[in-house]
Amino acid sequence: MTPRVCRVLRTRRETRDTFTLDLRPPEGAQDFQFAPGQFNMLYAFGVGEVPISISGDPTRPDSLVHTIREVGAVTRAMRELKAGAVLGLRGPFGSAWPVEEAFGHDVVIVAGGIGLAPLRPALYAILANREKYGRVILMYGTRTPEDILFRKELERWRARLDLSVHVTVDRAMAAWRGSVGVVTTIIPRARFNPHNAIVMVCGPEVMMRFTIAELEKRDVRLDQIYISTERNMKCAIGLCGHCQLGPAFICKDGPVFRYDRIRPFFEIREI
Amino acid sequence: METLRPILAEHPFFKGLEEHHLDLIVGCASNVRFNAGEFIFRQGEEANKFYLIREGLVALEMFVPGRGPVKVQTVGEGEVLGWSWLVPPYRWIFDAHAMELTRAIALDGKCLREKSEQDHDLGYHLLKRFATIVQENLDAARLQILNIYEVRA
Numbered sequence: 001m002t003p004r005v006c007r008v009l010r011t012r013r014e015t016r017d018t019f020t021l022d023l024r025p026p027e028g029a030q031d032f033q034f035a036p037g038q039f040n041m042l043y044a045f046g047v048g049e050v051p052i053s054i055s056g057d058p059t060r061p062d063s064l065v066h067t068i069r070e071v072g073a074v075t076r077a078m079r080e081l082k083a084g085a086v087l088g089l090r091g092p093f094g095s096a097w098p099v100e101e102a103f104g105h106d107v108v109i110v111a112g113g114i115g116l117a118p119l120r121p122a123l124y125a126i127l128a129n130r131e132k133y134g135r136v137i138l139m140y141g142t143r144t145p146e147d148i149l150f151r152k153e154l155e156r157w158r159a160r161l162d163l164s165v166h167v168t169v170d171r172a173m174a175a176w177r178g179s180v181g182v183v184t185t186i187i188p189r190a191r192f193n194p195h196n197a198i199v200m201v202c203g204p205e206v207m208m209r210f211t212i213a214e215l216e217k218r219d220v221r222l223d224q225i226y227i228s229t230e231r232n233m234k235c236a237i238g239l240c241g242h243c244q245l246g247p248a249f250i251c252k253d254g255p256v257f258r259y260d261r262i263r264p265f266f267e268i269r270e271i
Numbered sequence: 272m273e274t275l276r277p278i279l280a281e282h283p284f285f286k287g288l289e290e291h292h293l294d295l296i297v298g299c300a301s302n303v304r305f306n307a308g309e310f311i312f313r314q315g316e317e318a319n320k321f322y323l324i325r326e327g328l329v330a331l332e333m334f335v336p337g338r339g340p341v342k343v344q345t346v347g348e349g350e351v352l353g354w355s356w357l358v359p360p361y362r363w364i365f366d367a368h369a370m371e372l373t374r375a376i377a378l379d380g381k382c383l384r385e386k387s388e389q390d391h392d393l394g395y396h397l398l399k400r401f402a403t404i405v406q407e408n409l410d411a412a413r414l415q416i417l418n419i420y421e422v423r424a
Contacts, residue, residue, distance in 0.1 A: 113420035143420045170415045172342045177370060180330065180342040182414040185407075189347055204419040210410070 001237065003043045003088025004029075006064065008081050014067060015147050018114060019079050020055065023064040026089055031061035035096035036121035037228060037256040041236050042066065043088030044077040051233040051251070053118035054092060059128045064089075067117035067149065093236045095256045097122040098226055102198040106134040108190065110211050112141050112183050112203025116149045118228050118255075119202050123157075130162055134197075137164045137190050141183025141207070144169050145176045166190065183207060187214040194219045200256075202228040205266075212259060222260035229254050229262065275300045275376055282323055282376075284351055284400055292393050299382035305329075305369035311352070318355035318363045319381045324348055327373025331365040340366065343415075344408070354401050356380025 004026035013019050025032040034054050043049040050072075056065025070079050081087065099122055107126055111119045126136055138157065142148055148167065158165040166186045168179035179186060183203070199215055201208050208227050215225060231243035231250045238252030246265030248254060259266075276297045279285050285293065303322070305311055311329060312318065322329075328347050332340040343365065346352045355363050357380065387394030 143418065147420065168345075170418070170420070173338070174332070174340045174342065176342060179328070179345045179347070181344050182411050182419075184414070185344075185411050189349065206414070206417065206419045210414060 001090050003041070003049070003090050006087050006089045008083055008085045008087065009063070010083055011079075011081060014149050017071075018067060018069045018149060020065060020067045021078065021081065021087075022056075023066070023087065023089070025062070025064055032064045032092075033061050034058055034092040034121075036099055036125050037097040037118055038092040038094045039118070039233075039236075039255060040064075040066065040089050040091030040093070041233075042078065043090070044074050044081075045086070045088060047077040048074040049088070049090075050074045051093075051236065053228075053255075055117040055120050057124040058121050059124060067114070067120075069114045090236060093251055095254055097125075097200050097228075097256055098198060098258075099125045102126070103129075103132045104134070106192040106197040107136045108192055108197050108199040109136075109138045110140075110183060110187070110199065110201045110203070111138070112207040112211075113143070113147070114149065115201075115203035115207075115228070116140055116142075119200060120150065120153075122200055127163070135164065135192050136162065137166070137192055139166045139168075139183055139186050139190060141168045141170070141186070141203075143171070145172055145178075164190070182210070184210045184214045187211065187218065197224060199225045200228075201225060201259075205229075209267075222263060223258060225259040226256055227259050227262070227266075228256050229266070275302065278325075278376065279323075283349065284323060288396060292390075292396060295386050295390065295393055296378065296383065299379040299386070301377050301379075303375050303377045305373045305375070307369055307371045307373075309369050311367040311369060311373075312363045313366050314363055316363050318353065318361045319379065320377050321351060321353040321356055321380055322375040322377050324350050324352055325374045325376065327375075328370045329367050329373055330370050331367055333365055344411070345370070351404055354405060356384070357398070357401060 006023040006026050009024050010022040036058050039051045039053045041049050042052045052066045052068055055067040068075050070076055109119050157163050168181055168186050172180050201211050229250055233251045234240045234242040236251045238249040243250035274297055324346055326348055328345055329352055330342045331344045332342050334340050
């Protein structure tokens with residue numbers, strides 16, 4: 001697949017090491033349809049290509065938003081881009097969060113660190129059809145108050161009466177007025193019906209493992225839990241095998257999986 | 272006379288306790304309230320209570336010279352605050368202060384220690400419950416130490 005050319009509309013710094021790129025949909029396309037949870041392969045010309053989750057609003061396909069953590073040469077090059085610069089794009093790829101399957105259920109979203117970015121489109125989609133769901137709860141954990149992603153949006157969401165938002169940080173100084181502790185510690189506080197909930201989890205694998213253990217303590221079944229996994233994705237179309245996890249290719253069959261289907265492979269250290 | 276018995280009986284921490292043990296515990300319980308900013312206990316003070324938080328949020332902090340008070344954990348509604356009353360030398364390791372108006376049931380640890388010495392079954396049931404809390408806190412602390420959100424290139 002050949003990358004399509006996209007122009008950067010706007011860039012903004014989110015935290016010390018994350019930034020968001022707003023892109024114009026690829027040349028020749030009026031808009032960019034995608035499902036919450038899907039990702040694109042973004043190509044910094046002359047540097048390299050990386051998989052980046054789409055973090056924007058799926059109900060607004062005229063804008064294409066990616067939130068990126070700076071971890072290597074490609075993402076560093078992307079951080080340097082200014083409005084008007086161009087990027088290569090392939091996508092969208094992969095499976096989606098079960099936003100429609102969750103109609104009629106309580107929805108619990110658990111995000112850790114940059115994991116909030118791929119979950120944000122799911123929350124936009126849920127809020128766009130809010131009346132179709134039971135309780136909607138967002139639990140978000142990150143390292144420090146300075147590392148909180150989408151801070152203003154979290155404040156807006158927190159003010160809503162139809163959405164329950166819990167934010168916690170691993171460590172904080174005296175000025176922080178919120179919760180301190182890993183995200184798993186706030187799961188027991190959340191009010192939802194564990195037998196009628198769909199849970200979406202995204203974050204570091206260790207955080208997801210502990211989150212799932214905590215959810216099980218609350219009697220949530222594994223087939224109610226969806227996770228977004230990350231591996232070394234290259235081709236994004238299930239050919240190269242770089243992102244193989246057991247019988248699945250993360251790029252094609254994932255990144256979003258129902259946990260009971262991926263569990264046997266998720267827990268094998270060697271893969 | 273109205274007592275705290277029904278509230279304690281309903282609380283997940285005491286769930287499953289036998290009636291006569293609950294009767295012993297009620298005798299050591301009292302209602303307390305802390306205003307936002309108020310200290311519940313301070314590092315180094317004698318630890319002879321624990322608290323079932325009914326409403327509000329409490330920060331556990333440690334004062335670090337040069338950095339000031341560092342928050343290490345918060346304890347909220349439905350959770351249990353404090354276990355230093357269980358282990359000699361019965362001194363608080365952290366400061367605890369209410370971050371907002373906090374209502375709780377205070378349980379007199381000295382009173383419970385004495386009753387547990389007389390009734391080892393009571394002591395066993397209390398320790399079993401606290402072991403779970405200690406384990407959960409230890410797991411959480413280990414996750415915090417791991418710094419799991421740090422991404423290495």
